[in-house]
Amino acid sequence: MRIALFVTCLTDTLYPEAGKSVVRVLDRLGHQVVFPMEQTCCGQLHFNTGYRAQSLPLVRGFAEAFGGFDAIVTPSASCAAMVREYHPQLAEESGDRGLARAVAEITPRVHELSMLLTDVLGVTDVGASFPHRVTYHPSCHSLRMLRIGDAPLRLLRSVRGLDLSELPAADVCCGFGGTFSVKNPGVSAAMCADKCAAVLSTGADVLCAADSSCLMHIGGALARQRAGVTTMHLAEILASTR
Amino acid sequence: MSMPTYLGMPAFPEAAAEALANPQLRRNLAHATGTIRTKRAAAVAELTDWDELRAAAKAIKDHTLANLDHYLLQLEEKVTAAGGQVHWADGAAEANAIVASLTRAAGTDTVVKVKSMATQETGLNEALAAEGITAIETDLAELIVQLGRDRPSHILVPAIHRNRAEIREIFRREMPDAPAGLTDDPAELAAAARSHLRRAFLSATVGVSGANFAIAETGSLVVLESEGNGRMCLTLPETLISVVGIEKLLPSWRDLEVFLALLPRSSTAERMNPYISTWTGVRPGDGPRAFHLVLLDNGRTTALADKIGRQALRCIKCSACLNVCPVYERVGGHAYGSPYPGPIGAILTPQLRGMSSAADQALPYASTLCGACYDVCPVAINIPEALVHLRSLAVDSRRHARFQTDFPAERLALGAVAWTLRGRRRLAFAQRAASASRKLFGASGSAAWTRRLPLLGGWTRTRNLPVPPPESFRAWWARTRQDDASPDSPPEIAPGLPSPGTAPRQTGSGTADE
Amino acid sequence: MSDWARPGSPGAAVSRERVLGRVRAAIGRAQGAERDVAAEYAALPRGYLRAHHDPAEHDIVALFAERAADYRAVVESVTTAALPAAIARVIADRARAGGTGAWFAVPAGLPPGWLSRVADGTPGVRLAGDDPPLSALELDSCAGVVTGCALAIAETGTIVLDHGPGQGRRALTLVPDFHLVVVRHDQVAADLPDALAGLDPALPQTLISGPSATSDIELVRVEGVHGPRTLHVLIATADCQG
Numbered sequence: 002m003r004i005a006l007f008v009t010c011l012t013d014t015l016y017p018e019a020g021k022s023v024v025r026v027l028d029r030l031g032h033q034v035v036f037p038m039e040q041t042c043c044g045q046l047h048f049n050t051g052y053r054a055q056s057l058p059l060v061r062g063f064a065e066a067f068g069g070f071d072a073i074v075t076p077s078a079s080c081a082a083m084v085r086e087y088h089p090q091l092a093e094e095s096g097d098r099g100l101a102r103a104v105a106e107i108t109p110r111v112h113e114l115s116m117l118l119t120d121v122l123g124v125t126d127v128g129a130s131f132p133h134r135v136t137y138h139p140s141c142h143s144l145r146m147l148r149i150g151d152a153p154l155r156l157l158r159s160v161r162g163l164d165l166s167e168l169p170a171a172d173v174c175c176g177f178g179g180t181f182s183v184k185n186p187g188v189s190a191a192m193c194a195d196k197c198a199a200v201l202s203t204g205a206d207v208l209c210a211a212d213s214s215c216l217m218h219i220g221g222a223l224a225r226q227r228a229g230v231t232t233m234h235l236a237e238i239l240a241s242t243r
Numbered sequence: 244m245s246m247p248t249y250l251g252m253p254a255f256p257e258a259a260a261e262a263l264a265n266p267q268l269r270r271n272l273a274h275a276t277g278t279i280r281t282k283r284a285a286a287v288a289e290l291t292d293w294d295e296l297r298a299a300a301k302a303i304k305d306h307t308l309a310n311l312d313h314y315l316l317q318l319e320e321k322v323t324a325a326g327g328q329v330h331w332a333d334g335a336a337e338a339n340a341i342v343a344s345l346t347r348a349a350g351t352d353t354v355v356k357v358k359s360m361a362t363q364e365t366g367l368n369e370a371l372a373a374e375g376i377t378a379i380e381t382d383l384a385e386l387i388v389q390l391g392r393d394r395p396s397h398i399l400v401p402a403i404h405r406n407r408a409e410i411r412e413i414f415r416r417e418m419p420d421a422p423a424g425l426t427d428d429p430a431e432l433a434a435a436a437r438s439h440l441r442r443a444f445l446s447a448t449v450g451v452s453g454a455n456f457a458i459a460e461t462g463s464l465v466v467l468e469s470e471g472n473g474r475m476c477l478t479l480p481e482t483l484i485s486v487v488g489i490e491k492l493l494p495s496w497r498d499l500e501v502f503l504a505l506l507p508r509s510s511t512a513e514r515m516n517p518y519i520s521t522w523t524g525v526r527p528g529d530g531p532r533a534f535h536l537v538l539l540d541n542g543r544t545t546a547l548a549d550k551i552g553r554q555a556l557r558c559i560k561c562s563a564c565l566n567v568c569p570v571y572e573r574v575g576g577h578a579y580g581s582p583y584p585g586p587i588g589a590i591l592t593p594q595l596r597g598m599s600s601a602a603d604q605a606l607p608y609a610s611t612l613c614g615a616c617y618d619v620c621p622v623a624i625n626i627p628e629a630l631v632h633l634r635s636l637a638v639d640s641r642r643h644a645r646f647q648t649d650f651p652a653e654r655l656a657l658g659a660v661a662w663t664l665r666g667r668r669r670l671a672f673a674q675r676a677a678s679a680s681r682k683l684f685g686a687s688g689s690a691a692w693t694r695r696l697p698l699l700g701g702w703t704r705t706r707n708l709p710v711p712p713p714e715s716f717r718a719w720w721a722r723t724r725q726d727d728a729s730p731d732s733p734p735e736i737a738p739g740l741p742s743p744g745t746a747p748r749q750t751g752s753g754t755a756d757e
Numbered sequence: 758m759s760d761w762a763r764p765g766s767p768g769a770a771v772s773r774e775r776v777l778g779r780v781r782a783a784i785g786r787a788q789g790a791e792r793d794v795a796a797e798y799a800a801l802p803r804g805y806l807r808a809h810h811d812p813a814e815h816d817i818v819a820l821f822a823e824r825a826a827d828y829r830a831v832v833e834s835v836t837t838a839a840l841p842a843a844i845a846r847v848i849a850d851r852a853r854a855g856g857t858g859a860w861f862a863v864p865a866g867l868p869p870g871w872l873s874r875v876a877d878g879t880p881g882v883r884l885a886g887d888d889p890p891l892s893a894l895e896l897d898s899c900a901g902v903v904t905g906c907a908l909a910i911a912e913t914g915t916i917v918l919d920h921g922p923g924q925g926r927r928a929l930t931l932v933p934d935f936h937l938v939v940v941r942h943d944q945v946a947a948d949l950p951d952a953l954a955g956l957d958p959a960l961p962q963t964l965i966s967g968p969s970a971t972s973d974i975e976l977v978r979v980e981g982v983h984g985p986r987t988l989h990v991l992i993a994t995a996d997c998q999g
Binding site: 008010012013014015016017018020021024036038039040041042044046047048049050051052053055056058059062087141142144145146172173174176177178179180181182183184185186187188189190191192193194217218220221222224225 | 255256259260263269569570573574605607608609610611612613614615617618631633634635636637638653654657658660661664665666667670673674677687688689698699700701702704705706707708709711712714715716717719720721724
């Protein structure tokens with residue numbers, strides 16, 4: 002299958018390894034990955050912070066970059082949720098009928114990585130090997146907006162050598178929340194501290210998630226604490242081979 | 244609308260910081276919300292048709308709101324026919340004045356009250372006090388709050404921020420008839436409240452209540468409670484005054500089969516709360532001889548006019564969203580500066596009060612948008628959607644704001660980011676600049692200067708910043724797989740690209756030690 | 758009385774019209790505009806169950822007994838023939854606990870015979886009717902009250918009083934600290950829909966699920982606050998069940 006990669010602005014700029022890993026996994030499974038160079042950002046940061054007007058050009062840009070693909074994959078549950086839930090709404094509000102049509106056509110084809118693998122491609126074993134103890138943080142948007150369920154866990158359980166330990170209170174938010182972490186830094190830090198404690202209680206070497214944003218947040222705190230736990234995107238683990 | 248008692252309170256971020264500094268408060272909240280979360284999940288899991296009940300409740304409420312004028316008139320007609328009197332209150336002051344004058348007309352200066360959100364919202368107790376009328380709160384938690392000269396911090400359990408030892412101290416200090424040797428055993432504390440309030444109940448001439456539901460078809464009012472203080476207030480006084488928000492209507496008696504299945508399980512995690520009272524007008528020989536229904540607007544019609552925001556009016560005040568909210572659990576209810584705290588408060592309060600103050604503009608931002616609230620809401624209020632919508636209204640209203648806040652800086656920053664993201668060349672340029680600066684971030688992004696950044700200081704106090712990678716994803720792609728670029732994308736022109744040289748690493752987290 | 762508080766006064770009329778006007782403006786309905794509210798209402802989705810325990814497959818009376826006991830009501834099942842003796846025994850026990858002079862309030866319209874054995878159980882125990890009505894203070898001094906009910910709800914362990922014959926006005930079952938209530942087996946509805954359909958909304962209704970309780974201290978449930986602290990339920994089963 003020819004699959005377009007929406008890498009997201011955060012992964013593109015700060016976590017390119019996650020993006021490269023998506024390419025490697027899909028390559029290995031025999032699919033053709035294309036990267037529309039015009040893409041930038043889904044507009045979630047602005048939309049969620051209340052700058053609706055500034056997110057509209059990004060919705061338009063997304064539609065222009067990704068029109069015509071059968072499947073679009075993104076290594077972010079949060080951005081996938083933004084596109085699927087709110088792009089149609091914003092396009093509708095803009096009054097631009099052409100844009101609304103384009104968006105309506107594109108959004109059902111946008112898949113978060115683990116959903117693409119398990120639901121669209123029907124794969125749980127991607128041939129990965131990662132002999133480490135790993136715990137998985139299900140991001141809020143993956144759980145409660147996209148409802149990807151245990152798809153990431155099924156993928157991780159199929160990775161050779163991987164020792165998966167359950168994260169206590171896994172479904173509780175890590176406290177990132179985009180600009181929430183800046184506007185309410187104390188509450189955000191308190192939530193993050195509890196998440197870090199839960200991660201440490203598992204004894205895992207690696208914290209994994211399907212969103213770079215949560216990993217940036219929890220990883221930033223773990224690094225400050227010199228906790229010795231590495232953060233890795235799900236794609237990076239799935240790309241690992243012996 | 245106005246919520247008189249909350250004027251001048253600090254905005255959420257400052258109030259939250261204060262609450263976070265109180266470890267006892269955080270322990271009390273974590274204990275109480277943790278307890279109720281587990282129980283609620285079990286009570287809800289018992290009903291296999293929860294989703295259908297929830298869908299029905301949402302549909303009934305939406306239908307009622309969409310035809311609210313019709314149902315209000317029907318309710319008025321039925322209550323009047325059953326011997327009650329209906330009053331309409333535009334705002335808080337008017338509602339309070341109606342209650343005060345009805346109380347005086349009944350020839351008393353004391354009312355007994357059953358917990359009601361509507362009268363907290365209007366600041367009724369303070370308004371009555373100004374008229375020389377004493378309002379006695381009879382719900383145990385409200386009594387604790389009133390005796391402690393405190394504010395409620397939870398919709399269902401207003402004293403959730405107090406533990407048993409603190410409550411014992413409040414009773415010993417403020418309750419003259421508290422038994423000597425009172426311990427902090429909840430059963431003993433409840434018994435002390437029982438004997439303290441007994442005389443007030445038995446001699447009351449005016450009772451004041453709210454209502455959980457008002458049935459348009461029959462003119463019936465419905466109050467759910469646990470202690471029996473509600474039954475006392477609704478039954479023993481000669482005059483009963485119920486202050487009810489106009490969003491509390493249900494079309495038919497039958498609709499209770501949905502809401503009585505949803506509300507107790509969502510709020511107290513019970514199959515049914517101990518007492519539900521329904522009454523229709525007055526009943527000769529049983530209960531009050533006069534019944535007054537005060538229908539309260541106080542900003543509700545403003546919310547009703549907002550197509551996204553109006554879903555907040557479906558709320559049946561169960562508190563499930565508070566109990567699952569990770570933000571509420573850490574800061575408690577006071578930080579929200581309103582009788583409606585937590586996620587529902589963050590969308591209800593700014594709509595009822597308007598968005599003119601910094602405090603009300605900050606409320607929609609008091610959430611990570613994690614969505615736990617929407618999941619548990621028995622009437623399916625999409626709180627994250629409403630929060631994001633209200634944030635955009637806050638941004639719009641700030642454009643015309645006079646007061647000084649961090650918003651100009653935020654607007655500039657987000658404006659710059661938006662400009663950068665509007666074209667791939669701008670983004671690529673910014674990425675190269677970031678990559679070039681990566682050495683400045685120090686080992687794993689902990690360089691000291693990062694802690695003095697405007698806007699980001701709160702982040703970097705406890706978290707490292709991500710270190711920009713040597714090359715962005717798109718630079719890597721352009722360098723290694725350009726041929727695979729989609730045909731309609733022109734090749735990325737990347738002059739001055741930092742020499743890559745480094746092989747792709749297997750573990751690419753920017754915050755990991757380099 | 759202030760102008761606002763007098764229905765029909767000019768001030769009250771202004772408020773009424775203002776609120777109704779704002780409601781109509783908010784929902785975009787002109788006054789008197791054609792709409793079929795009843796048809797809209799009838800079309801609302803009601804995909805939920807009519808009963809969570811189908812009476813054809815479950816012993817509804819046993820379910821009621823179990824659920825009422827869950828909320829710390831004292832629940833006993835007795836045959837209809839044995840009911841007067843059981844009532845006498847419960848009252849005798851309570852009277853002994855209440856000390857000398859213990860008396861019980863009794864509503865008008867209790868089935869004849871229910872109280873026929875009371876005097877055998879405890880010589881001297883006094884039963885007081887409510888005509889003329891007992892004052893609240895008098896009710897506060899009695900040892901308890903004996904009533905029937907309108908119906909009961911198995912799913913939730915709830916007793917419903919409509920305050921008709923044999924149940925008394927609302928204060929009668931509220932002020933005393935002890936409430937003995939008799940539920941006939943044929944009065945038990947499976948779930949809320951059937952129960953609510955069997956009630957007359959014009960009458961005051963009191964739904965009782967266990968003794969009074971509170972969760973106001975640390976969200977821990979404690980039984981016994983302002984309402985009766987003891988709720989004793991006698992379920993009168995069909996005689997043939999023996």
